[in-house]
Amino acid sequence: MFDDFLIRALIGGLGVALVAGPLGCFVVWRRLAYFGDTLSHSALLGVALALLFEANVTLVVFLTAAMISLALLVLKKVAPLSSDALLGLLAHSVLAIGLIVLSFMTWVRVDLMGFLFGDILAISETDLLIIWLGGALVLAALAYIWRGLFCATVSRDIAQAEGLHPERMEFIFTVLMALVIAISMKIVGVLLITALLIIPAATARQVSHSPEQMAGFSVLVGMIAVGAGLTGSFHWDTPTGPSIVASLIALFVVTLLAVRLVRAVQESKSSARGYAAHD
């Protein structure tokens, strides 16, 4: 029989997968994997600050991630560095500062592993509420900016010339990324959030023919992996986040092999037909 905490983790995890799927597609399309990493590293600083000021962790993590993305926008304009160098600079400095802040707070006994890799035991009903309300907000906003953001992804110039305000879309998208990282942190942990964004999208890409289809499949893949990962985590007492990510990778590999197999079969069939036609 499943315990209550597992049910809660499942409900939370499914909520996260629902949001991470479509957003993760944009992370893949726009090549923002490293940006996701940077934001999730900043989440650790957020955790440290939340503990320091005894504030709500999700809220502070969101604010920290949002501030870091704003800092990135500012740095891009003033610093003569490429985006990836700037991201590396930001990611590791926030991670380092976060760890220092945590080490100072000797009075807090922090389970760092829980924040790094996710902790299903820590999921409360409040967390669930935050995940689903926050997730609904993210999805609604993403649906609203979908066309403009997608157009800006294909061609920023077309988007701007034809009045779709790509800058506004990209700004909203950045805020949504910060929100998703804040709400999914407890499920998969700081270090693995990017995996939850990227791997479902990468898996879905192999079987999709339109962006919307890819977003849908990403959700499906994410949800299956959350279910499998949580079950595994429960049975073998493995950390939640890594178990979910391992399930994601398994799904990715299986899809890859299956798609190749189907293609090979189709090709051999059509070439067989070709020979038959020759005879």
Place this chain on the structure above:
Amino acid sequence: MQLESLVKLTDAGIRKGDRWLVRDVSLEVNRGEIVTLIGPNGAGKTTTAKMALGLLSLTEGVAEQAKHLVIGYVPQKLMIDWTLPLTVWRFLRLTQACSIEDAKDALDATDSSKLLYADLKTLSGGEFQRVLLSRALLKKPDLLVLDEPVQGVDFTGEQALYRLIERIRTRFGCGILLISHDLHIVMSSTDRVICLNGHVCCSGTPELVSNSPEFQQLFGSRLASSIAIYEHMHDHHHAPDGHIESHANCGSLPQGDRG
């Protein structure tokens, strides 16, 4: 008939660092007109188009667009990332929703209706340009901005595309700002030519421009003949050591060193 101005640049210029990409550019596109921008590589053709589109903020001068102007834009470069699953049908709906009938009509207008469900990445250069054009047409634009729409298209395809652009003007009654490095064919279907090389070298009707000394100096008199030359025209010569010798007059940029 009263001319309806769609877009207008007045003494527009953009400086990057201490170099002017373009300067003192004035141009106007009215409804029903085809205005062609020509000039060598690096002359600022795309920059000028982007100024007119409002994509770049001007260092000096003024860019004006008509109110509620609907723009269709075919950019010079469009790389479709392999991570994007994108069919022609979805691509046509990039900036606005449309019915499948409208999509088919727009593809029909460029003789590419059979491509509706094709994957964008499987298209040839010419097919891709046609799809780009169809997408821009779908909005029923007042102004169509086409940045080298015939690139990657073979000779016959090129002529067909130019004829198509002419038909579009007649059928949709829009203004067209066309960028080309190919003079011969554009010249025959355009109302006004603006010859650009960092600044406006000369402008006017095709006949006027092709006979102007600035134009002949920029492109060489070979183009005055009726044989179309499809190589890119240089505005400079290479000295035996590879050093670039610019023309003294029109061929040099105001403060630049680029050919």
